[in-house]
Amino acid sequence: MNSIKVSLLISFCLLSFFAFSQKALVTNVHIVSMDGKEVLKNQAVYIVDGKIDQIIPLTAQTPRMYSENLIDGQGAYIFPGLAEFHAHLPVENDGNTQLQEESMWLYLANGVLRIRSMLGHPSHIDLRARVNSGETPGPRVYISGPSFNGNSVTSPQQAAKMVREQKEAGYDHLKIHPGVELDEMWEISKTAKELGIPFGGHVPLAVGIKNALGSGFKSIEHMDGYMEGLLPDNLEIDPATSGPFNLKLVGEVQMEKLPNLIQMALDQGTYIAPTLTLFDRYFGYIPADEFRQAPEMKYLPGFLIQQWVNAKKQMERAGMLDKEFVAPYLEFRRKLFMELHQSGVPMIMASDSPQVFNVPGFSIHHEIRLMSEAGMSNYEILKSGSVEPAKYMGEENDWGMIKKGMAADFVMVQNNPLEDLNTMQKPLGVMIRGQWISGEKLQAELDRIEKNHERKP
Template sequence: MKKTLVYILICCFVPLVQVFSQVQLVSNVHVLTMENDEVLKDQAILVENGKIVKILPMSEVGNYKGSTVIDGGGAYVFPGLAEFHSHIPVAQNGNTQLQEEAMWLYLANGVLRVRGMIGHASHLPLKERIDSGEIDGPRLYLSGPSFSGTSVSSAEQAAQMVRDEKAAGYDHLKLHPGLEMVEFLAISNTAKELDIPFGGHVSLNVGLEASLKGGYKSIEHMDGYVEALIPDYSKVLDPKQAGPFTMLLVKEADLSKLPELVKMTLETGAWIAPTLTLFDRYFGYKPAEEYRNIPEMKYMSAEQVQNWINAKTPYEDAGVLTKENVKPYLEFRNMLFMTLHQAGVPVLMTSDSPQVFNVPGFSIHHEIKLMSDAGMSNYEILKTGSVNPARYFDEEGEWGVIKNGASADFVLVKNNPLEDLETLKNPIAVVMRGEYFDQNRIQEELAKIEANHKR
C-alpha cells in the first residue's frame, strides 16, 4: 500500500519539505461541504488514513499538534468534480501511457470521479492499479463493452453479455443505438435481476418511453427526447432528413408533448447526462480547424486531434453545421436541459471526454460554463459533479461531500466557487484519498504529458 505523501506548506502554497504521514491537518481554509450551500469560514480538515476525521474551527487546531499541518492559505475547499461520461483510453498491447495521462489530466482539473462509458478489458486493471495506490488517478466506475446493433445479435446473446459483464466486475452497462426491442428487453430484465445499472443512447426502434419504463438509469446526451417530440417519426428514421442527433428536425418538435415526457422521467427515476460541450464542439458551427491549436490540445497527440477534425469535417462539407441549423438546435437543448433540471430530474456532470475536441478534465470546465449559460446556479452545477454522482451509485455521504467519515477527496481553489466558477479551472491543490498534490506536482505532470505529445 502506498504511503500518503503530503507537503508542509508555510505560505503561498510553496512546498518546502516532503514527509510521510497518516494523519494530517489541512488548516486555514474555507469549506464548502456540499451538504448545503453554506461556506464554513476559517476551518481545518483533519484527515487520517484517507478519511476525513473532523472539520474544526481554526481555534481548535492547537489541539492536534501531532499532525502534519498543511497551510491552506485561505483557500476554498470543495469535494471536487466528476466526469460521468468518459471514454477511458484503451491500453494498446499493454501500453498504458494514454490511460495514465488521462487520469492525470482529470486530477489536474479537480476531477476526482470518472464513469467510463465505453468499456474495455484493459480498464479493469487500470481501476485496480488506482485503487491499490500503484498509480495516481480519480476513482473509476466502469461500464463494460457497449450493447449496440453491431455487438448484439439476439436476445439470448444480449442477456449472456449482461451476465458476463457483471461477472467481470464492471459497475455499469452502456447501451448504444441499433438495438431491437426484444434485445433491449433482454438486457433490461437481466440487468435488473443482477442489480447492475444501465443507460446510454436510446435506440430508434426502442424509443424514449420504452427506455425509461424499461429501467434506464441515465439518458446520455438527453438522447431520445427530441425524437419523441417529432410528430412524423418516419423522418426521425431517415438520417438524411434528421441529421446528427435529429438536429435538422428540431424546429418540428411538438412541445406540447414535453410535460408528459418530463413526468415520465421523474416517475421512472431516470437521470440525465447532458454532455452540452460535446454538441457545442462536435456539432457546433465553429470550424473544426479552429480547435487544432487551442491550449489544451497540447496534451493530446497530433494524430488524435487530426482524427477529431476528420470526424467533424464531413458534416461541415455536407452543409449541416451552418449557424442556421446549429443555433436553434443548441438553444433547444438548453431549454430541454433546464426544463428537466427545474422539474427535479437529477443531472450528472458529463462532457464525453476524450471525444471530439473535449480533452479530459479541461472539457469539464467547458461543460460547467455551458450549464451556467443555460441558467443553472453555481451550487446546482457543483452538485452535478459531487453529491449527485455519489447518489447515482448509492454512495451518498461516502464521497462528494466534506464531512466526518467521508473519503478525503477534495480540491483547494483560490476563490469561492459559489461566486466564481472560473476559479475551478486552476486548482491550488488536489487531495485524493488523503494524498496531497500541490500546484508544483500538478504542473510537473502536465509538463510530462505535453512533452510526450510535442508537435
C-alpha cells in the same frame, strides 16, 4: 463543543498526527461542503486512513496547530471535487498504458476526482485496480462494459448472456448504444435488474425515449431520445437527411409533450448526462480549425487531434453543421436542459472526454461554462459534479460532500466556487484517498505530458 473539548481534541490530533503515514491535517480553509449552501469559514480538516475524521472550527480559543506535514490553505476554499460521468478512457495498446495514465493526470489537474468511463475495455479493469491500489495516480474510476449495440447484440437471449458476462467480469455499469431492438432492450433490462447492475446510454431508435425510461435506464446520455419523443407521431425519420442526432428536425418539436416525459423520468429516478460541450464542439457550427488551436490540445497526441478535425470537417463539407441548422438545435438543447433540471430531473456532470475536441479534465470546465450560460446556478452545477453522481452510484454516504466519515477527496482553490466558477480551473492542490497532491506537482505532470506530445515545427 466547548473550547476545552476542542483543545483536548486538537492536542490528541497533534500527539498522534504522524504516528501513521495515512494521517493528514489541512488547516486555514473555508469549506464548501455541499451539505447545503452554507460555506464553513476558517476550518481545519483532520484525515485518517483516507477518510475525514474531524472538521475543526478555528477560533480565537483554538491552539495553534503545527506539523512538519501540515497543509496550510492560507484562506483558500475546498470543495468535494468534480465527477466526469461520461468519460471514454483510452485503451491499452499492446501493453502501452501511457495515454491511460496521462488521462488520469489530466483529470486530477482539473479537479476531477471521479470518472464513469462509458465505453469499456478489459484493460480498464486492470487500470481501475492499479488506480485503486495507488500504483497509478488518478481519480476513482467506475467502468461500463463494452457497448450493447446493433453489432454486438444479436438476440434477446444473447443480450442477457452479455449482461451476465459483464457483471461477472467486474464492470460497474452497462452502456447502451444505437441499434438495439426493443425486445433485446427489455431482456437487457430484466437481466440487469436481477443482477443489480445499472445501465444507461443512448436511446436506440427502435426503443424510443418512453420505453427507455420504462425499461429502467439509470442515465440518459446526451439527453438522447428526448427530441425524437417530442416530434409529431406521424413524422417518419430519415437518418440519411435528418443530420446528426436528427438536428435538422428541431423545427418540428412539440414542447407540449415534454411534461409527460419529465414525469416518467421523475417516476423512474432517471438521471441526465447532458454533455453540452460535445454538441457545442463536435456538432456545433464553430469550425474544426478553431478548436484545433485550443490550448489544451497540446496534451493529446497530434494524430488524435487530426482524427477529430477530419471527423468534424467531413460533416462541415456535407453541410450538416451550417449555422442555420445547428443554432436552433443548440438553443433547443439548452432549453431542454433547463426544463429537465428545473422540473427536478437530476443532472450528472458529463462532458464526453476524450472525445472530439474534449480533452480530459479541461472539457469539464467547458461543460460548466455552458451549464452556467444555460441558467444553472453555481451551487447546482457543483451539485451535479458531486452530490448527484454519488447518489447515482448509491454511495451518497461515502462521498460527494466534505463531512465527517466521508472520503477525503477534495480540491483546494483560491476563491469560493459558489461565486467564481473559473477558480476551479486552477487547483492549488487536490486531496485524493487522503493523499495530498500539490498544485506544483499537478503542473509538473501537465508539463511532462505536453512534452510527450510536442509537435514538430
